[in-house]
Amino acid sequence: MSKKETVYVVSDSVGETADMMVKAVTSQFLGQDVDIKHFSYVENQQDINNVITVSKYTHSIIAYTIVLPTLKQYLDQRAEEEGIIAVDLMHPLMDAFTQKFNIEPNHQPGQMRKLDENYFKRVEAIEFAVKYDDGQEARGLKQADIVIVGVSRTSKTPLSMYLANKKFKVANVPLIPEIPPPQELFTIPRKKCVGLIITPEKLNSIRKERLKSLGLTTPANYASLNRILEELDSAEQIMKKIGCPIIDVSNKAIEETADVILAMFNKRGSFA
Structure with missing residues (x-):
């Protein structure tokens, strides 16, 4: 031996x-x-x-x-x-x-450990974004670094994932006229929240393409201009009640919108 x-x-x-x-x-x-x-x-x-x-x-x-x-x-x-x-x-x-x-x-x-820590923070943020996507579990709003609100097809989910890759915990909430938003949305600091708006024409075009990709060719209320105007008006009223900044994403790529949000966040350490 x-x-x-x-x-x-x-x-x-x-x-x-x-x-x-x-x-x-x-x-x-x-x-x-x-x-x-x-x-x-x-x-x-x-x-x-x-x-x-x-x-x-x-x-x-x-x-x-x-x-x-x-x-x-x-x-x-x-x-x-x-x-x-x-x-x-x-x-x-x-x-x-x-x-x-x-x-x-x-x-x-210790640089390797710092890289590892960044990796795990990114994974944690991505898991958070998936868990609290599309208004799931309103209790996540208080834990989020950033809360995104807007009507359907304003790129809330891809924007949440993009920001998660930068290690921000992001939750997003869809605003629908017939469904009251969670009360937590009005209790979190407004500095954490940002609203997304879009022109009716642009949203109409996006929704029509979405229906086409799903194989739905018959007219649907989801893509009608009157419905879209109603949704956007209701959403803006909620955003004003929250008191959050509002970003027009009509002609912005995901990266551009994210840069605007991060610039707001970094300006004074908040959105306020």
Whole structure:
């Protein structure tokens, strides 16, 4: 039976990257028992000295991902002085990137975790947009970062998904004359809400195309101009009651409308 060896995974962040790489390499040495120990959030020379001391005592390998140049250099120097094998898992690739891209890395620890956090925030926002799409579960209005209101076919859903991809939790509510809007709509801060309007002619054209795509060729009240005028008038009255800003989306792409909303939001940290 082979002797159990120790590898110290050292990082100025969590050390997940180094841990995965060491495990991948270990898997290539079947029958060799390897104990992986961690030194995370290394941030000064004393931390490095602690790693060097235990590694020398146990005759261990150090595998590290340290992006701060001064700490990396100090670890390399101390490892060489003590005859310890220290393997830099990050800088060879960083150097290749620097040479290829002709730019310098920012040398900030924890960037991978920040990317992961952004990813999970985006997923959470998308799940929120799906859950609270089209007026589902009015209780979500209070949890939303942005609430979008408007009549049918004003691009509320694709706009919600676009904003969700920017990590905003968005709920949208359809405004229909015969159905009173949820009371929560009038209790949330107006700074969170934005109304979408559109010209009757543009909406008429969009709805006719929608009916055609569904295979409905007979005249429908949904696409009649009189019905559309009634819906738009009712919707504007509700928006005025809420006190939210109103955006005309008649000739705007989803991205343009989103930019307008975000500009409102960023102006004073709100829509107000």
